[in-house]
Amino acid sequence: MEENKVPRRKKNRHGSPEVSMMKTIQGKIIIMAIGMVMFFAFLIFRTWTIMRDNGERYKKRVLEQQKYDSRAIPYQRGAILDRNGTLLAYSERVYNVVLDSSMALNDPDAIEATLNGVSATLGFEKDVVREYIKDHPESQYHILGTVTYDQRQEYETYIENYNATVKEENKNRETKLPGINAKSVWFEDQFRRTYPGGTLASDAIGFTTADGRGQYGLEEYYDDVLTGRNGREYGYLTAENALERTVVPPENGYTLVTTLDSYIQRVCEEKLKAYDEEHAGEFRENEMGADNTGVIVMDIHSGEILAMASYPFYDLNDPRDLSMYSDIQIDQLARMGGWSDEEPAEGESETEEERETKEERDAREESRLEKARQNLWKNFCISQSYEPGSVCKTFTVAAALDAGVIHDGDSFDCRGYLTFGEGSKATTIRCHQRYGDGVITLKQAVEKSCNVALMLIGQKLGKENFLKYQRNFNFGLRTNIDLAGEMRTASLVFNKNNMGITELMTSTFGQGFNVTMIQNISAYASLVNGGYYYQPHMVKQIKDSGGAVVQNIEPTIVRQVVSESVSRLMIDYCIGVVDEGTGTRARPAGYRIGGKTGTAERSGQGKRDYTVSFMGFAPANDPQIAIYVVIDRPNTASQENGTRNACILCKDILTEILPYLHIFMTEPLTAAERKELEEKGLKDTTALNSISENSISENEASAPVPMEEKPDIRVLIDDKTGYAIDPLNGEYLDPETGVPINGDSSIFQDENGNSIEIEVLKDEESEKPDPRE
């Protein structure tokens, strides 16, 4: 259509510079195009030669250098529960905050915003993080710290909101604001061991190190059970050389259901703490109420430990923290742990002190703190031995009765001292009643804790028998309780070869040999439960992480140590001790219990140092639990005060835990006792007793009765609803677990019983509409 135009133009330009130039260009670009196409062909050839010459080698190399991204997935360490399912220890999922400096520097404008987010929500110092990025620009993995799930959530919402705001704002801005670079700070799964009770049962539970190994107590003893296996996420190559990913899930550790009862445990610890607060600095200034104070509460029909506490405590969540103790108390702790204060005396070695460098002083201080910590972590109840004193008289008497060398009703003449041996070897040991107890019966000998009578019994019993029974009561052997760090006492008791007459005589009243608390109470439980020695234990069930039972740990009877008739006599004698003997102060109001006091001189510690104790059982008519209170080196002026304090401590504990255990009052209350109970917010439970007795007689056939069945619950059933009623406060209980149905007013949270009623009332009030409104 435009043909007429084209030739004209061509004609116009024929022979012009334009045409000649175009010809030149055409000639040149043909060569160029050919050259380029050849170059392209050469590059394809080059690519092919790389594949041909190095293909196989490079294929291998590519696969070799893949790390297969093998990533460990941490396992969750098993929890530790008390007998009612309350958490004592568990592993909480937390997150390591990982800083990737090189990623952050990729986007330098965003660093400031990112740091703001990190410091606002995760609480890390902005300047510290900025410095780190500056100093380590290549670093891709630096753990800033650990945060909880909530903090992580907060941070992630922060980023989201911030970036959304910035995006919105940037729409109307010339220079764009940077958002947060979410890749420069990321999170890595981790678990943190948490102890909700803090100091609760610290000595029994133990703690875990940062790398997840258990230290002390249950954590160490059951370390392999609690420990799981890390999972792994990794890549591997299939037959077709393709990279596949796979995940081996982690195996979580097993959960321990302990025999501890956190309520009883808490009561014990509160009383220990109260004792310490009352007596700290009483005799020796600024020191604690005693070097060590320990309580064990045990179910005598199974060997289950209901509570095991020893003061001083420590915080399981921060076991290295000593801030709750004063410097002098730390000194005291360190000294007990074997630290000797080698501060050079002033004056003579002043120059020497000057020469002591700062490092040396620091090292010394650190060793002092470390000694103090180690002593703090040690479980006094199982890891420290002492001379038990008079509480062991019960074992001597039981042994002699069981061996048939003495009988109930035998009488002994105490003149205040006893001399034995002949000639130059003659030794005289005094009774603590300087002028003698006179002629007393066997029962009175126990009640009055008469040393002379016990030595006479010892003479009748003889060395061989004494040692045999001592061995039967497990002294000198470990009880094999399932806790780490139980002390060996084999060398701390006498044997045939090193026991002379003096040793035998002192041993009859508990001096000269060493025991641990757990040995003593386990043996004592066998005296009052019919003569059966149970192996004490802390864990009754092991469950997997899904809640399925892996193992039930049943009570183990090791042997019968004394006959049932001897056991009955011992119960009677021990009741006598509390009724009219040395232990009257240990009786909780409204109850009748049995027990035995003990005061032992601490050998090698000077005259003023004693170990005082009370070991008892309750209730008198049907012993269920044994309790053992030991105050090691009480901070009191006299021995009598110390012994009295052990009794009072025991009474305070029993007063609160007996109603909780559904053991009701049997004894009439005096006016003073009523007032005392009122002050403590406890009720007279005598009325409930008739029901309780019925239930016990029903179940007598199947003794020993396990504590947890709490037979009286079944009897106290509300007719209308069919729920069980808690006799303490009238709340409905879940028939299976025994936990109050009205969730928040738990008896675990309240030791007085008082406020529970108030809570119930409150609930009713809130439900009723106020007519005035």
Place this chain on the structure above:
Amino acid sequence: MEEAVKTKKHRRRRRAGDPVVLPDLVILGALFGLMIIGAVMIYSTTSYTSDLNNQSQFLKKQLLAEFLGLVAIAGIYLLPYNTIKWVGGRPMRLILLFGSLLSVFLLKTPLGKTVKGATRWIVIGPMQVQPAEIVKIAILIYIAGFIAEKKEFINTRTGFFHALAVTGLSAGLVYKISNNLSSALIIGGIGVLMIFASTKDWAKQIIGYALIIVLGVWFMISKAHSAQAAGQVDTLKFRYKRILVWEDPTNPDFYYEGAFQTLQGLYAIGSGGVFGKGIGKGIQKLDKIPEVHNDMIYSAICEETGLIGAVVVMLLLGTMVVRCFQLALKARDTYGMLLCTGVMLHIAIQTILNVMVVTNTMPNTGVSLPFISYGGSSALFLMAEVGLVLRVGRYSSR
């Protein structure tokens, strides 16, 4: 067609110059093929390392730039030829060149943006542009306009050195200010070869350039070698180190001097084999090859689609080059012919440099693969150049 001609619109167009016909389908086809391959490979190489909730963030940006590129092609294609000529004419080509060089200077202002130690972007509102890419298209238009206007002047000494000086100045500025050797090489290559194409002389220029290249390469290599022999590699600038890397990429001493990238790229190519590992199944892209979605995308193509994919890509790029050449031959005036030649040179030089770098045929320097590599400004301006070629083709097709 008959009906279309009758419309008013068309009559107006006819008056303005030439009719709107279908643009060259071979070029368009090759362009779309390359864009699709590019999009797939960019997604394949970036989705793994991107944010989980935004795996296609790179792809989206690239597609946006390519969409703008298509708009540019359409716009340029519909412009009157006189306008195209006007751009290459006396005031405009100067304004364009100075403008582009000014944009290079903008890198030294706060508008400049630094990524990984190199300031190569300027930020204008929501866009980031590489001034070097603007200079490429500007020098192409400038040289074409200059030569076409002055005709025989280029064959005079003054004319020749004028054009050469402009080229050298532009390349030198880009090299000096943005420290970008590869862009400088491309700018220089386009200018020098366009001048060479328009001059009658063969031997003098070939010998001259060959001499300069040989001497330059010999100088650099010997400098690098002498430093290596003296054990003073650390004192060398990175360009010289890269020569040593090129000679022996497996030398662990140069691991952080770019050897890692080169070596991992070679591993990717070698392990791909003839048929490749399958699209998306490459391993090397996973944190192994730096800039795998950008300068090193050819290695990912080789790994995932093998030699076959590489050949397809080279064929498509070759088609573009050959088609530009054909349209240059058919062009009706020197200006159009030189425009097509320039675009042909641009695509070809950039492709050759890129593949040579990735296959370690020359020392490492950052060049993107035309129409495939990730990079908005590169794609946008290359497509604008394609628009120019198509417009020249439309002019000569009447």
